[in-house]
Structure formats: structure tokens, C-alpha cells
């Protein structure tokens with residue numbers, strides 16, 4: 196009798212921006228304790244998983260040339276972790292196709308998003324009886340940002356970012372994202388922050404509570420005053436041109452700008468959807484970044500969207 200091969204499964208998964216990221220000192224395990232408020236944005240990757248006799252990874256789209264296609268790819272590590280969790284032995288007979296819209300090494304957790312999408316896709320492909328909370332435990336072993344990509348929305352992250360509590364967010368917020376021509380390494384940016392702190396006493400951002408209150412109020416002007424990121428000084432120290440990008444976004448009419456996570460992507464909060472389009476157009480003419488995108492948030496986490504032939508909305512794109 197012929198075995199029935201299940202159809203491929205495609206999952207859409209969001210990028211994140213950190214609305215607040217306060218970083219404490221280095222822990223003994225090499226991580227920094229942090230408090231962050233994540234928001235999932237409509238800028239997405241799509242991940243298709245399929246049963247195959249030729250296991251491996253294919254990558255298309257944003258930064259395709261700089262994404263590893265071997266065992267170092269976070270999506271492949273997700274395949275291996277879920278296989279081990281359910282006791283599957285031998286090389287997993289899975290093909291993973293990544294269609295990337297999230298900038299690589301951009302501080303928007305693209306690799307983490309792909310890992311989360313792979314977990315959700317495989318759970319469906321293999322018809323597994325696993326809850327999202329069970330997947331989140333596997334996700335935390337893959338990287339600090341992976342659990343958030345499973346849940347999406349807006350959430351408070353603590354520990355190294357993997358302990359999550361949902362945050363009430365009443366409003367859709369509109370963002371403009373400025374992609375840089377080259378990524379920044381997350382460990383290098385944390386290392387630079389340690390160096391800056393050892394050399395002096397750079398200011399630290401305050402408590403996350405006002406940010407949580409602004410999200411509940413839904414007022415982008417209130418939220419704009421509170422965006423903060425302890426890694427921003429380190430990212431700017433490694434990539435001084437980011438200062439110009441941040442200024443250009445505000446000059447173009449954004450309410451405020453921040454480096455997303457470890458950067459170098461800059462995220463600009465705008466008054467509304469129309470304002471975001473105008474800011475994006477002006478920023479793309481300013482010559483301070485490679486590409487500009489508009490996005491909104493919060494959006495849900497990794498979700499199955501259908502088979503290979505499912506329609507795919509393209510995210511708006513403005514070239515600098």
C-alpha cells in the first residue's frame with residue numbers, strides 16, 4: 196500500500212520591534228537579564244515545510260545570500276529540536292522553504308521568526324498533539340526571541356526575553372522601518388554595551404510601566420515619548436550613521452524613532468496610516484538607508500496560511 200504524503204504547510208510569521216528594552220548586567224551564563232516590551236509587526240516571513248526525500252533549507256527574498264542553509268539555520272535547528280522532542284530518529288525528511296521579508300541580522304528577530312514558524316508548520320505537517328505552550332518551551336531553547344514569534348501581539352518579556360506576559364494594546368500603531376545595507380551581530384552589540392558601561396556610566400532607560408499604560412491608552416503620541424532601548428547607544432557606537440537615520444525619520448514627520456533590538460533597523464512610530472506612507476516616502480528620498488517599509492502592529496504570531504498555492508499579500512515596499 197502507498198503511504199499518504201501530507202501536503203506542504205505554509206506559516207506566516209511576524210517580525211518584532213522592541214518598544215522598550217532595558218538591559219541589566221551580564222549574567223554568569225553569558226546572557227543579560229532584560230525587560231522588554233515586544234510588538235509583532237505586519238512585516239513577515241513565510242515558511243513552507245514539506246515531507247521530502249531531499250532534506251534541507253531553501254532561502255528566497257531579503258538577504259537570501261547571507262542566510263545559512265545548513266544546520267546553523269535556526270529553522271533547521273527547530274526541525275531537529277521538534278524531531279527530538281517527539282522521539283523521531285534519523286535525519287528528518289523535511290524540506291523548509293523560507294521566503295524572507297524580515298531583514299537579516301536587523302534586530303527584528305527574523306531567524307527567530309523562522310524557527311517559530313517551522314515549529315508551528317511541522318506540528319501541523321506531522322499532525323502532532325502539542326500545545327503552543329509546549330512549543331514555546333522548545334522555542335526558548337532555540338533562542339531568546341523565538342517564543343514571542345509564536346504568540347505575537349504585544350507582550351512583556353523578562354529573563355533573557357523568553358518569559359512572556361501579554362500586554363493590552365488597544366490601538367493599531369503605524370510604523371516606518373528603515374533597513375540598513377548591512378546587519379549587526381546581536382552578541383557584538385551586547386558586548387559593546389558592556390564595554391560602554393565598563394568605560395563610564397551611560398544612562399539607562401527607566402521602568403516599562405509607562406509604556407504599558409500608553410499601550411492601554413492607545414495614544415501613539417503618548418507611546419512615542421516613551422520608546423527606549425538600552426542597546427541603542429551600543430548599536431550607534433558600532434554604526435554611527437544610525438544617528439543620521441534616526442534624525443531623518445523624525446525630520447520626515449515621525450513622532451519618534453528607535454533602534455529595533457540590537458539594530459541596525461530603525462523603527463519610526465507615526466501618527467496614523469497616512470502619515471506612515473508620507474514619512475516612508477520622504478525617508479526613502481533622504482538617502483540614509485537601503486530600503487524603507489511601512490508596517491502596523493500588533494499582529495498575531497506564527498499562523499498556518501495554507502498550502503503552496505495560497506495567496507500571499509506582499510508587504511508594501513519603498514526603495515531608498
Ligand SMILES: C[C@@](CO)(OP(=O)(O)O)[C@H](O)COP(=O)(O)OP(=O)(O)OC[C@H]1O[C@@H](n2ccc(N)nc2=O)[C@H](O)[C@@H]1O
Pocket residue numbers: 213216225226227228229231301302303304305307337338339340341354355356381382385455456457458
Ligand atoms: C536583542 C534582542 C532583543 O529582543 O533581539 P535582536 O536584536 O537580536 O533581534 C534579543 O534579546 C536577542 O535575542 P536572540 O537574537 O534570540 O538572541 P540569542 O540567540 O538568545 O542570543 C545570542 C547572543 O546574544 C547575547 N544575548 C542575548 C539575549 C540576552 N538577553 N542577553 C544576551 O547577552 C548573548 O551573547 C547570546 O549568546
Ligand SMILES: Nc1ncnc2c1ncn2[C@@H]1O[C@H](COP(=O)(O)OP(=O)(O)O)[C@@H](O)[C@H]1O
Pocket residue numbers: 261262263267268269270293298299300301302303304305306307309310378379381456457458
Ligand atoms: N532563518 C534565518 N534567517 C535569518 N538569519 C538566520 C537564520 N538562521 C540563522 N541565521 C543567522 O542568524 C543571524 C541573526 O539573524 P536574525 O535573526 O535575522 O537577526 P537579529 O538577531 O538581529 O534579529 C544572521 O546573521 C544569520 O547568520
